Amino acid sequence: MSFLHDHDTETGVVALTLNRPERLNALTFQVYEELEETFRRLDTEPGVRAILLTGAGRAFCSGGDVEEIIGPLFERDQQGLLEFTRTTGDLILAMLRCRRPIVGGLNGTVAGAGAVIAAACDIRIAAKEAKIAYLFTKVGLSGADMGASWLLPRLVGHGRAMELLMTGDFIDADEAYRIGLYNRVVPGADLMKEARSWAERLARGPSFGLEVTKKMLLREAAMDVETALAAETEIQAACMEDPNFREAYDAFIQKRKPSFD
Numbered sequence: 482m483s484f485l486h487d488h489d490t491e492t493g494v495v496a497l498t499l500n501r502p503e504r505l506n507a508l509t510f511q512v513y514e515e516l517e518e519t520f521r522r523l524d525t526e527p528g529v530r531a532i533l534l535t536g537a538g539r540a541f542c543s544g545g546d547v548e549e550i551i552g553p554l555f556e557r558d559q560q561g562l563l564e565f566t567r568t569t570g571d572l573i574l575a576m577l578r579c580r581r582p583i584v585g586g587l588n589g590t591v592a593g594a595g596a597v598i599a600a601a602c603d604i605r606i607a608a609k610e611a612k613i614a615y616l617f618t619k620v621g622l623s624g625a626d627m628g629a630s631w632l633l634p635r636l637v638g639h640g641r642a643m644e645l646l647m648t649g650d651f652i653d654a655d656e657a658y659r660i661g662l663y664n665r666v667v668p669g670a671d672l673m674k675e676a677r678s679w680a681e682r683l684a685r686g687p688s689f690g691l692e693v694t695k696k697m698l699l700r701e702a703a704m705d706v707e708t709a710l711a712a713e714t715e716i717q718a719a720c721m722e723d724p725n726f727r728e729a730y731d732a733f734i735q736k737r738k739p740s741f742d
Contacts, residue, residue: 483499483500483501483509483511483512483515484497484498484499484500484512484515484516484519485497485498485500485537486519488528488529490528492530492680492681492684492685493528493529493530493531493684494530494531494532494533494677494680494681494684495523495526495529495531495532495533495581496532496533496535496677496680497516497519497532497533497534497535498535498536498537499512499534499535499536499537499541499542500537501537502536502537502538502539502540503538504543504546505538505539505540505542505543505589505590506536506537506538506540506541506542506543506595507542507543507544507545507546507547507549507550508542508544508545508546508550508594508595509546509549509550510549510550510565510568513568513569513572514568516572516575517568517571517572517575520532520572520575520576520579520583521575521579523579523581524575524578524579524580524581525580529581530581530683530684530685530688531581531582531583531584531680531681531683531684532579532581532582532583532584532680533583533584533586533676533677533680534583534584534585534586534598534602535585535586535587535588535672535673535676536587536588536589538588538589539588539589539590539610540588540589540590540591540592540595541585541586541587541588541589541590541591541595541599541611542590542591542592542594542595542598542599543590543592543593543595544592544593544594544595544596544616545593545594550565551620566626569594569626569627570627570628572598572627573597573598573601573627573628573632574628576598576601576602577601577699578699580688580691580692580695580696581692582603582604582680582683582684582686582691582695583601583602583603583604584602584603584604584605584606584676584679584680584683585598585599585602585604585605585606585676586606586672586673586675586676586677587599587605587606587607587608587611587613587654587663587672588608588610588611588669588672588673589608589610589611589669590610590611590612590613591607591611591612591613591614592613592614592616592651593614593615593616593617594626594627596613596614596615596616596629597615597626597627597628597629597632598627599613600628600629600632600633600636600662601628601632603695604664604679604683605662605663605664605665606663606664606665606667606672606675606676606679607654607657607658607663607665607666607667607672608654608666608667608668608669608672609654609655609666609667609668609669610654610669611654611657611663611666612651612652612653612654613651613652613654613657613662614645614649614650614651614652615629615633615645615646615649616649617629617646617649618646618647618648618649619649624645624646624647624649625646629646630642630646631702633645633646633662635702636661636662637660637661637662638660638661641660654666665679685741686741687723687725687726687729687739687741687742688725688741688742689720689723689725689742690720690723690725693716693719693720697712697713697716700712701713724742725739725741725742728740728741728742729741
């Protein structure tokens with residue numbers, strides 16, 4: 482299989498593991514389509530409360546497979562190339578629009594398309610070995626690929642994003658953490674425990690509140706402050722009618738931990 486799927490029904494965490502370790506989990510046309518379909522399905526699948534995305538072996542994802550994607554692209558006409566680039570963008574949209582929190586467990590090399598997929602995760606927990614590069618200019622393409630030029634400035638600022646996308650250079654995990662690209666960096670042996678802990682923590686949270694938070698962060702990126710404030714006042718009022726708000730109050734009064742839906 483191109484990736485493994487494990488649903489822990491007790492915690493509500495679905496673990497997706499890219500599973501082409503012999504190819505550093507390089508992406509194929511099929512993997513792109515399968516991942517997009519999976520994130521769209523997990524958006525509404527009952528019992529799913531958080532998603533953990535990681536890779537098998539010594540890489541998270543090394544980008545498009547040279548033999549199975551890059552080479553065949555030279556055989557395509559303009560329409561065929563557009564079909565491919567739209568497919569890659571559709572995967573990122575499926576991740577951003579998925580109402581479930583997505584934690585990236587970056588276990589090793591994160592490169593090219595893999596680096597954009599990492600940026601589309603909501604939280605990035607990385608191993609010390611998880612160097613990262615947006616390699617597109619290294620192969621003669623634009624650094625603005627799969628939404629990288631929209632995502633990165635919002636994570637690391639315009640100046641750092643320009644540097645990463647224009648040079649295509651690798652940076653190590655400590656530097657990625659320093660500039661805000663990674664949320665946490667841990668020893669490789671501790672990665673899955675830490676990443677799963679984050680996924681389980683989010684899975685225990687208020688599902689509607691987390692869904693709205695993710696949705697509003699995406700929507701408000703295109704709003705001015707007055708529009709954003711107006712949207713937040715309306716959505717927060719709606720959240721106050723959600724049972725989880727009452728459950729948090731009751732739990733506080735009863736001096737216990739809340740049990741959110």
